[in-house]
Amino acid sequence: xxxxxxxPATWSRAWSRPVGWFLDHVLYRTVITGKSNIPAAxxxxxxxxxxxxxxGPVMFGAAPRPMHILVKKEMFKxxxxxxxxASGQLPVDRTGDRTTLQLxxxxxxxxxxxxxxxxxxxxxxxxxxxxxxxxxxxLNSGATVIPVAILGTRQGRExxxxxxxxxxxxxxxxxxxxTVQRRKGESGRASMDRAAAVIRSALAGHVQEAxxxxxxxxxxxxxxxxxxxxxxxxxxxxxxxxx
Numbered sequence: 001x002x003x004x005x006x007x008p009a010t011w012s013r014a015w016s017r018p019v020g021w022f023l024d025h026v027l028y029r030t031v032i033t034g035k036s037n038i039p040a041a042x043x044x045x046x047x048x049x050x051x052x053x054x055x056g057p058v059m060f061g062a063a064p065r066p067m068h069i070l071v072k073k074e075m076f077k078x079x080x081x082x083x084x085x086a087s088g089q090l091p092v093d094r095t096g097d098r099t100t101l102q103l104x105x106x107x108x109x110x111x112x113x114x115x116x117x118x119x120x121x122x123x124x125x126x127x128x129x130x131x132x133x134x135x136x137x138x139l140n141s142g143a144t145v146i147p148v149a150i151l152g153t154r155q156g157r158e159x160x161x162x163x164x165x166x167x168x169x170x171x172x173x174x175x176x177x178x179t180v181q182r183r184k185g186e187s188g189r190a191s192m193d194r195a196a197a198v199i200r201s202a203l204a205g206h207v208q209e210a211x212x213x214x215x216x217x218x219x220x221x222x223x224x225x226x227x228x229x230x231x232x233x234x235x236x237x238x239x240x241x242x243x
């Protein structure tokens with residue numbers, strides 16, 4: 001639900017916080033580390049890896065501060081859509097509309113927290129590529145970026161739509177804070193690519209650290225259907241821009 005200035009009302013997060021806690025600590029057993037890395041005040045971007053549809057809710061429930069999470073707009077339908085909207089989550093049009101990113105920036109400018117899963121789609125969660133949307137937000141808001149490793153929401157060869165069994169142990173680890181800034185004389189695109197590379201490296205590194213510390217491996221990446229006519233080509237590894 002939005003206020004007159006188009007920002008979700010602050011009270012919209014109040015009722016959803018206990019729901020997140022219930023998910024993490026009653027339905028599942030969530031081990032949370034790194035809370036001390038999160039600033040007690042000021043704008044924060046929580047950037048988490050993405051392996052399951054539960055990642056956003058689990059991150060939401062584990063964080064010591066409430067956040068507005070960017071969720072694909074296709075989820076904002078029916079009863080679930082009403083719940084997402086009422087809890088202050090933000091619908092993202094992944095075809096390139098930046099309206100939600102602008103709204104997320106306003107939330108950060110107001111000192112709130114925004115959650116984003118910058119890989120854009122569920123995969124192995126290794127953060128091999130991320131969208132430039134998170135870089136744009138970080139550069140234009142000056143917000144602190146906290147990499148978040150989420151493990152256990154999908155394991156082994158479980159399908160991307162798999163619902164983990166109740167009381168499974170999940171892991172959420174909040175990494176060390178990072179900030180990115182534009183450099184004098186640097187183009188906007190170069191700034192975004194550099195910032196995205198910094199954030200991707202921080203997230204990927206933190207995920208691997210969490211894997212080592214917890215012993216919980218990442219799931220296998222979904223296998224794409226092979227194209228017999230496709231020939232591999234060398235392509236520069238620039239972050240994909242889904243936003």
